[in-house]
Amino acid sequence: MTKREIDSISGQETTGHEWDGIKELNHPLPSWWLYTFYASILVAVIYWVLMPAIPWFNGHSNGILGYSQRASLDHVMEAATAAQAQYIARIDQAPSLAAIRADADLFNFAQAGGRAVFNENCAACHGLGGSGRPGGFPTLADDDWIWGGTLDDIAQTVRHGIRNADPDSRQSVMPNFGTDSILTAPQIADVAEFVLSLSNRSTDTAAAGRGKTVFADNCAACHGDNGQGKPELGAPNLADAIWLYGDGSKLAIMAQVTKPKMGVMPAWGGRLSEAQQRMVTVYVHSLSGGQ
Amino acid sequence: MTETALQDSGTQEKVASRREQRAEPLYVGRIRVYPRKVRGTLRRFKSAMLVLLLAIYYAAPWLRWDRGPGAPDQALLIDLPGRRAYFFWVEIWPQEVYYLTGILVLAALGLFLATSLFGRVWCGFTCPQTVWTDLFMWVERTIEGDRNARMRLDKSPLSLGKVAKKIAKHGAWLVIALLTGGAWAMYFTDAPTLVRQFFTGGATVTVYFFVGLFTFTTYLLAGWAREQVCTYMCPWPRIQGAMLDEDSLNVTYRAWRGEPRGKHKAGTSWEGHGDCVDCFSCVAVCPTGIDIRDGAQLECIGCGLCIDACNEVMEKVGRPRGLIDFDSARNIALQSAGKPPVAWRPFRLRTIVYVTLLFLVAAGVFAALGTRSTLDINVLPERTPLFVLLKDGSIQNAYTIKILNKQRQAREFTLAVKEHPGARIEIVGADPAGVLAAKPDHVATYRVLVSLPRAEVGEDSEAMTFVLTDKSSSDTARHQTVFRGPDR
Numbered sequence: 001m002t003k004r005e006i007d008s009i010s011g012q013e014t015t016g017h018e019w020d021g022i023k024e025l026n027h028p029l030p031s032w033w034l035y036t037f038y039a040s041i042l043v044a045v046i047y048w049v050l051m052p053a054i055p056w057f058n059g060h061s062n063g064i065l066g067y068s069q070r071a072s073l074d075h076v077m078e079a080a081t082a083a084q085a086q087y088i089a090r091i092d093q094a095p096s097l098a099a100i101r102a103d104a105d106l107f108n109f110a111q112a113g114g115r116a117v118f119n120e121n122c123a124a125c126h127g128l129g130g131s132g133r134p135g136g137f138p139t140l141a142d143d144d145w146i147w148g149g150t151l152d153d154i155a156q157t158v159r160h161g162i163r164n165a166d167p168d169s170r171q172s173v174m175p176n177f178g179t180d181s182i183l184t185a186p187q188i189a190d191v192a193e194f195v196l197s198l199s200n201r202s203t204d205t206a207a208a209g210r211g212k213t214v215f216a217d218n219c220a221a222c223h224g225d226n227g228q229g230k231p232e233l234g235a236p237n238l239a240d241a242i243w244l245y246g247d248g249s250k251l252a253i254m255a256q257v258t259k260p261k262m263g264v265m266p267a268w269g270g271r272l273s274e275a276q277q278r279m280v281t282v283y284v285h286s287l288s289g290g291q
Numbered sequence: 292m293t294e295t296a297l298q299d300s301g302t303q304e305k306v307a308s309r310r311e312q313r314a315e316p317l318y319v320g321r322i323r324v325y326p327r328k329v330r331g332t333l334r335r336f337k338s339a340m341l342v343l344l345l346a347i348y349y350a351a352p353w354l355r356w357d358r359g360p361g362a363p364d365q366a367l368l369i370d371l372p373g374r375r376a377y378f379f380w381v382e383i384w385p386q387e388v389y390y391l392t393g394i395l396v397l398a399a400l401g402l403f404l405a406t407s408l409f410g411r412v413w414c415g416f417t418c419p420q421t422v423w424t425d426l427f428m429w430v431e432r433t434i435e436g437d438r439n440a441r442m443r444l445d446k447s448p449l450s451l452g453k454v455a456k457k458i459a460k461h462g463a464w465l466v467i468a469l470l471t472g473g474a475w476a477m478y479f480t481d482a483p484t485l486v487r488q489f490f491t492g493g494a495t496v497t498v499y500f501f502v503g504l505f506t507f508t509t510y511l512l513a514g515w516a517r518e519q520v521c522t523y524m525c526p527w528p529r530i531q532g533a534m535l536d537e538d539s540l541n542v543t544y545r546a547w548r549g550e551p552r553g554k555h556k557a558g559t560s561w562e563g564h565g566d567c568v569d570c571f572s573c574v575a576v577c578p579t580g581i582d583i584r585d586g587a588q589l590e591c592i593g594c595g596l597c598i599d600a601c602n603e604v605m606e607k608v609g610r611p612r613g614l615i616d617f618d619s620a621r622n623i624a625l626q627s628a629g630k631p632p633v634a635w636r637p638f639r640l641r642t643i644v645y646v647t648l649l650f651l652v653a654a655g656v657f658a659a660l661g662t663r664s665t666l667d668i669n670v671l672p673e674r675t676p677l678f679v680l681l682k683d684g685s686i687q688n689a690y691t692i693k694i695l696n697k698q699r700q701a702r703e704f705t706l707a708v709k710e711h712p713g714a715r716i717e718i719v720g721a722d723p724a725g726v727l728a729a730k731p732d733h734v735a736t737y738r739v740l741v742s743l744p745r746a747e748v749g750e751d752s753e754a755m756t757f758v759l760t761d762k763s764s765s766d767t768a769r770h771q772t773v774f775r776g777p778d779r
Contacts, residue, residue, distance in 0.1 A: 030321070030519065030523055031320060031321065032321075032516070032519065032523075033523065101720070102722075104720070107720055127675065127676065128675035129673060129674075129675035129676055129689075130676070131675050131676030131679070132676070139676070139679055139680075141676055141679045141687075141689065142679040142680060142681055142682070142687070143681050143682055143687075144681070144682050237682065240682035240683065240684075241680055241681070241682060241683065241684035242680055242681075242682055286719050286720065286738065287689075288679075288740070289717045289719050289740050290719070
């Protein structure tokens, strides 16, 4: 500054800047404020030295502390895994699935862990929360179980899957009654009418009566005399409101009798750890309240 | 030039030199304030407030309150790890933090009301910054002497006596600061345990850190920063103007009576001479170092110590007291114009509005506290899937239910749906079936499945109210949610 100019009215020093005759007064900052500001600058410089901060063409400065968010995340994950280890061990060593479910602590852990396993591995077909998917992916949150809904039934299904190459896989085949000419078209129409009558939806009593005989001869062995299903054979209940293939209309039933669709599920025994299988079983079981 | 004009120019020179002093390049050097000791009504009141407020602050964490086994017995405790706040008979959960909002609103309204009535009395008498600064100043005065002695001491060259005094002062300040920081930590953890752990080295790093932090800030703010906090850091002086009007009582210099000011020789006539004898007593005692005769200003904290100082002088020179006093802008204007003053009007639109709001909010907070339930229920409807069809054609929805048991005893509940007494309710993992148990002072979480016959599910979704009933006391909690059905 060349010359200190004092404003005659306020007695304040001006900054020496002038616009259209208007001069700006110099209102200096208090010293503590300035020192705080300088200290902040200093802290910033120290930070650059200590922490990763300055970007460069092929990366960034690493900082002498060698801090990395990725490493710190790994650290956190390791700690979390370690914290879970005792629960995982307890789930592994539990004498039975029922014992896990009876222990409130383990049950909570298994539900949370099971949900994670389910969302990662099962939700693609069965939907989040076991909501199922049209076209043959059963809803797991309802009270209908094709292969049984006890803890042990579910564990077996999870471990070995359905209709796959696993020797212990659940197997069952419904014949192609139509395309293999086991039944004639009228017979198929009659049996479909009978199936409708199982849930009181038949509109043609005569056809249903004829279909009853066809059903007894061809279907009852697996689906039961009254179509109530046999979980040990994976034969679905035909007398309830839930339909796996189609909407339960006569046409959908006839299509299924003519050339049945049958679902396939991989065996998870080799893909999930024992504890993961147990947790996902407990979770799936709890979705519907369990059987 | 007349004598008065000469005196005026003399004052102006003083003011100008102050401004010169300020007009340093880049930043302002602090003009150190050496407040002089003062006697009087307001000083006594300020000291009484200081003793009272500090007593409350230091003693409060030691009050005990029996809450039964398993619960802390400290009357005032904010238990952060345990997620609970205890205020005597009130126990607040994190979900009820709105009580705190209510108290903060009350505090703000109280501040507005006090300001519109009496100016910055909060700043002058009760603000923690004022209270601790006043205490630190008392320590300083006790060790280093009054204003003149302190100024001499600071100007004197380094000597053994000076160093001893400075060490004694800063030592005493640090002890007070440590007590302050320590007491603060006691509000967040059990006080006797904390004291024992603190001195045996058993307290957590967090405790040492925060005690250290509050010790340091107390020492810095009350010992060094002082009026700079009020002038530069505190936002309150910048907004308080909005609460003041011309009937608010402010610390005011009655210029109409005091001017023209000037030295007065005892026994001479007061003709042509204001009551202000320009003794600078008001400036010497001011804790923020301002001259109240310059009019209302941001730095004034409204403590009125200048009133005490001026009254003392007025008595000595035989003039009426109250040259500086709490007065309204309206009266100052009236009396400057030679008209008689009017009575102070405490009831104005703004004060009535503040009092009404204060009353309403207080009533709301106390009503909420009085009817506080020890049982609450939160319901989260499951969204994947929104609903499922069951074998018998009925519709099932799943809910996650959280039971907030705020009692210090285990409780058991039953659950019902208000709109559908026939609804099937299944509680996953409940043992025995149908009973929801909750541990004392805990949140219990249950997955609940509710199913309704298809015919009872009307539109796309319908209201559903869960009613949770205590099995032994029939205490109930309700929560309204929705039951979703197929959209057809």
